[in-house]
Every structure is written in C-alpha cells, then in structure tokens.
Amino acid sequence: MREAASPFGPSDQTGIAGQIAAYIGKARRDRVSEPAREAAFRCILDLLGAAGAGISDRATIAARSMALATMGAGNVPIWFSGRSGSTIGASWANSAAASALDLDDGHRLARGHPGAAVIPTAFAIGHETGAALEQLIAAIVIGYEVGVTIAAARTSYGNTGTWSAYAVVATAAALRGTPVEAIEHALAIAGESAPNQLFASAPLQGPAPEGSDVKEGIPWSVVTGLVALGLAEAGHTGPRNILDSACHYRFPEELSLGSAPRICQTYFKLYACCRHVHAPLDALLGLVKRHAIDVEAIDRIEVETYGGALRISNKPDPANLVDVQYSIPYCLALSALVGSQALLPISSRVLALDEVTKLAGKVVLSLDHGLDARFPAETLARVTIVSGNTRFSSEPTAPRGEAANPLSWSALEHKFRSATRMVATEAQQRLVLAAVNDARAGQPAELMACFEGLTFGEASER
Template identity: 40%
Template structure:
C-alpha cells in the first residue's frame, strides 16, 4: 500500500499545485473557453425546464442568500447554491460536452463551479481557463481508471466522478496547499453521490439523471472542508479493482491535456446514437428521401446501447434523450435543428410515434467488441424504391472532427433562442470574445442578467 506521501492522491495534488497558468498552452485555454460557451448554451436552453426551475428555488432555501449569480435569473445565492442550480441547468437536456475516455460529462460540473467561484473571488480569465483545464485533466484520468467491481452500469454515471474535477479546479483557484488538495480529492471520492440505484432502476425519466449537480456541490464542499482541516482516505485511488493507479498517472504532465480530446454535442440527446442520427440525415439528403417514403429503419449499434430506454412513446424529456427510435423520428421528420435543443412540444406527437415504431435496433457484434474504445453505428433505410445504407459511422464533432468556433456559436444561438433575445445573445457572444482576449468580467456580468424570454 502506498504511503500518504506517495499515494496517487498525493501525486495528483503535487501535480496540481505545481501547475502555473503559463504551463498551460494557449490552444488548451482556447479549448477551455469553447467549453465555457458550450456549457452556457446548454444552461440557457435548460433554464425553464421544470426541474431546473425547482433547483433554483431550492438553492435559495438550501444554501441561502449570497453574492454569486444564478445564471440568466437575476438572483444571487452562495457559491455552493449557484453551483447546484447552474449545474442542473447545464446538465438537464443532455447538451453538455463529454469525453470518450471518461465516458461522461465533465463540463456541467466543472464550469459552473469555476465560473461561480470566479465571480466570488475575482479570478482572472487566465486563471479561470487554467482551472477548467486542470479539473478536466484530473477527473478524466480518475474516471478512465475506475473499475467495475460488481456494480454494472453504475460506473458510467458522471456524478460518481465529476466531484474530483471540481475539487481540484476550485482548489487550484483558491491556491490551496498540496495537503489540502490531496484531502479534497480523497473527500470527494467518498462524499460524491453513490448513484448505485442507477444500476438497477428502470425509471430513466427521473430528475436525478447522472447526479452531476450534487457531485459538483460535493467536490466544492470537499475542497472547502479540506482547507479547514478535514482529511480523507489518502489511499482511495490505490486499490484494485476500484481504481488502476497506473492509468491515472500514465504520462501525467506529458503531451496535450485531456480537455482537448473532448467532444461537443450537435444533438441534445445521448451520445451513443449520434452517429446513427448523422447517418440518417446524410442518407436522406443524398438520396432525396422524404419521411413518407420510409417504411422502416434499422440501426446497427453496440449492445451497450440496448440498455437505453428506447421508448417509442416517451413520457418526458429524459425519455426522449435516451430513445434511439424517437430521436430518429425527430431527425427524419423535423430535422437536426429540432434536436438542439429538445423541448416538450416533441412529446406525444402521433407522426413521431408512428415513425419511431418503424425503427429496429440491431446489436452488432463487431461494434460491441470495440466499444467503448470506438462508438460506431450504421443504418439501413428501407423505402418502396429500395434500401439505402450508410457506411460505418462515428459520432460527429469528436476530437477527430472537432466542432469549429463558428459551429459552436451557431449551436449557442439555436439552443438559447427561446430564452435569450437576439440582443442578449449578441451581448453574450461579444463578452465571450472578450474572454478569448483575456477579460472575464463582461461574461460574468452577461450571465448574471435575467433572461429576456420567460417560460
């Protein structure tokens, strides 16, 4: 067993404490800034979802008044309260970014935590972008090293590990000591939500989802507790089969940081079948196929995706997010923009239900064998005039074909159009460009203003 000074937690803490903003490349910081804009797009789109409205009200009751803004709301609460509420908004519509190595979503935890703390302590733009990159780096490494140890389906939940991201990101911003950061990591490993019920429940529509907001609060709380003297289990990352410490520390500090390998979502639903959605969009466009021409569709995918709800008559927004047939119907009949974001107007539509019932999901042994290293899909579209097949397709907008800044700005405009008016959108984009040029205050001011368009 590793001693406290040589434990994996301690090595990570030493790495974090030694990092300076000047050690992080401009390319990495620019990518961190893109993650900020993507997260704000997701949070704006989710602002009026009922569970997010409830979270904002609850934050005022649970965490009290403070000086940190609830995004696009106009009210203020404490840093912990704002982290919780803003994280709920960022995560609710499954629009937030992800990382294939971690098989999860760091941004909805890290970015609310870093921006909210920055608003409280007056951190600089350079510090904010550096802290975000550092949070991704440590959290993704820990998640990639996590073992199964008998809880199938549980380890994939982002709320199990994003607390690590928040603990180190906020610790670095607060200039915590090596000892404090080590204990914050150790505490986050215990205090983050366990989410064990997600491994057996059949009720995917619940507002719990992946537990990211409470994970973010737990990570921040772990950092504050560690600064005040709380200690955690320093060997928490040194026990197989729970964690493989060699994976966590592999080439730590060498090469590009993990954040550069993330993906941004072009569709607000589960990433597992983004490739199938893109394939359907492409096949229909290339062959001028109308929705009424289609008699059936087969989606070939790895067997893990069979665990999704895949409801043909979804009852809520989360049901839509995890339904291959229904999202294929939305793509075929309404087009890609209707998936960015989704809203309740998509529920209970007979034409979507009818099309969804024509979609068959077929596990592909070859794709299953290489998942999660690669997430491949292909489709067959059957019409009265013949069958049209896609090639094997990877999800769009991954690190191999990244979303451009222009595409990300278009995503922001589309996603926020029902919450922010055109003036607010342009104000925020101007403030974002100032972030790229080293100013954080205009962006923090823009997101503190109440949304112009109500629920």
C-alpha cells in the same frame, strides 16, 4: 496566489491521490498551453449555450429554487436568471441548467460530461476569490484533466456524477490555493461521498430506470465536491488510498497529468440527447438527404451499433423529455419527420406525437460486434432504411463534433444561437457571444457583466 496553512501532516506522494494533489498544486501556478487555453474557451462557449437553453427547464427551476432556499445568500451570479446566491448554491444551479437538456460537452475516455461540473465551479469560485482570467482558465484545464483521468481509470462504468466530484475538487482547489495535503483528503471525501448512481449506471436490468431529472447526478456532484473541499480545508479527513483500490480503479504506472491536456479531446453535441443517439441520427439524416427518401414511406429503420447505445432506455413512446433524450428510436423518428431542429433545443412539444411514436416503433436496434470493439474510443453506428423493396445503408458513422473532427468556433457560435433561440433575444445572444470573444482575447469584464445582468426566458420570475 497565497496557499492557506494546512492542518494535516505531510502529503502522501506515493498514492494516486497524492500524485493528483501534487499536480494540482503545481499546475495552478503555471500558464496553460495555447491549445489548452483555446479548448477551454470552446468549452465555455459551448456550456453557456447549454445552460442558456436549459434555464427555464423544470429541473433547473427546482434546483435553482432549492439552491436559493437552502444554500444561503451570496453575490455569485446564477447565470441568465437575474439572481445570485452562495458559491455552492450558484454552482449547483448553474450546473443544473447546463446539464438539463443533455447539450453539455463530453469526453470519450471518461464516457461522461466534465464541463457541466467543472465550468460552473470555476466561475463561481473565481467570483468568490477574485481570480484573474488566466487563473480561471488554468483551473478549468485542471478540472478536466483530473476528472477525465479518474473516470478513465474506473474498472466499471459509472455515470458522470460518480466521478465528477473529483473534478470539482480539483477546479476549486486550484483557485482557492488549498494546500496539497488538504486536497488529498478533499479528493477522498468527494470520491467516497459522491452520488452513487447505482441504479442509473447499471447495465440492462429489470426494471429499467425511468427517465427522471436526476439523470447523471452532475449538479449534486458539484455540491458534493465543494462541500468535500470545505470539509478538508477545515481539517476533515477522507480515505486517501481510495484511488489506490485495484477493485475500483486501474491507473497507468505513469499518470503523466497535463502532458497531453485532456480538455483538448472534448467533444461537443449538436442534439439535446444522449451521445449514444448522435451517431445513428447523423447516419439517418445523411441517408435521407443523400437519397431524397420519402420519410412517410419508411417501413423499417435498422440500427447496428455498440453495446453502450443498447443500454440506454430507448423507449419508442417516451413519457417525458428525459426519456426522449435517452431514446434512439424516438429521436430518429422525430428528426426524420419534424427535423433535427426539434433536438436543438428540445421542448415538451416533441412529446406524444403519434406519427413520431409510430415511426419509432419501426426502429430495430442490434449489436454490431465490430463497432462494439471500437467503443469507447469511437461511438459508431450503421443505419439501414427500408422503404418498399429498397434498402439504403450507411457506412459506419461517427457523430459530428468529435475531437478528431472538431466543430469550428463559428459552428459553436451557431449552436449557441440555435440552442438559446427560444429563451434569448438576438441582442442578448450577440452580447454573450461578443463577451466570450472578448474574454478569449484577454478581456473578461463584459462576460462577467453578462452573468450578472442578463436574464433569459422566464428565469427571473422563478
């Protein structure tokens, strides 16, 4: 990889941005460890399922249309759509599809979702630069490492879009061979220009944010990050000491970037809803199955959980699909009455179901201080179902798919099939899964062909 000439002076290795830039410069020349490589492929497979499931979502269609209209022409594939666009346009559209249904991966330390920003960026820039497979994998590992490290250092919570632009810069710079001095400025520009998400990231407030397609701002952070990198490569400067601000960030004395790859601690989601909903869901479904509970006879559902789960909207009568994704009461009622398959994937058919709304109104949420003390390292919930004079209570329950108890490769393949069953044929699903397995074995050609040739659902018409 040839590194471009830098218009800047020497790198400032004393600051956090300088240390991160130096890490990117070194790590992009190294082959990643086998555990990190395997984790990257798990993340790729998972994200392709999320993007495929979201390909015909209204928000995805809007982003794809705007990307094609405003970001210029190009030959970078917009996944499963039969279309192509510029590097930035395709990255934006693919990120929008991947994050639309809340099926994308997450990281406990970051309290957010790196994959929907990093992986679309890596494939788009990899297409632009003609990167080899192992370079692309290294860039994904670097993107997760930088994004999660910065997110974990924040002194206040911010939705993913507030920090994922840093991850985008790291991913793209690794593949472009951007000089370390320019990477520092790109990180700074991205951090200062990223979506602020001040309304959506705030704790309990009045009014609570209504559900909208803006959500966590991940797709726009991809645009911001790529523009920031382009600006820095052209000589634009940013406040390189942004990450040294003790008001906003608190990093450990030793960053130890890459020593224990963050990507290996990624979690995966089995329901198309906010991660805060997953532990109560698994606890509820476990109780119903274990005790053969008649869900029609449920009088009350009590959910004891941590503070973060109480800060989402939790509307028992959601107005739109985003409201559903952020509602513990409605998702619990929906899964109890209709089945968990209604959340993998999610569609407009789950809205305005009177019996679901009625049961959701019987869900009571409360804070458990013991469980709250274990957040964000763990996201636990305890559920009690009251039916007549009988109470059925779960143990503190963690959601499935956590890094400590990871999904198997076959489970991720099953998720892909379930998530895309409404938009892809079985033959198309087999092609994608075979292509990912070939890439995992070092032969990426079929995967790239899938991106260019497969069209899911009605995407080609939009």
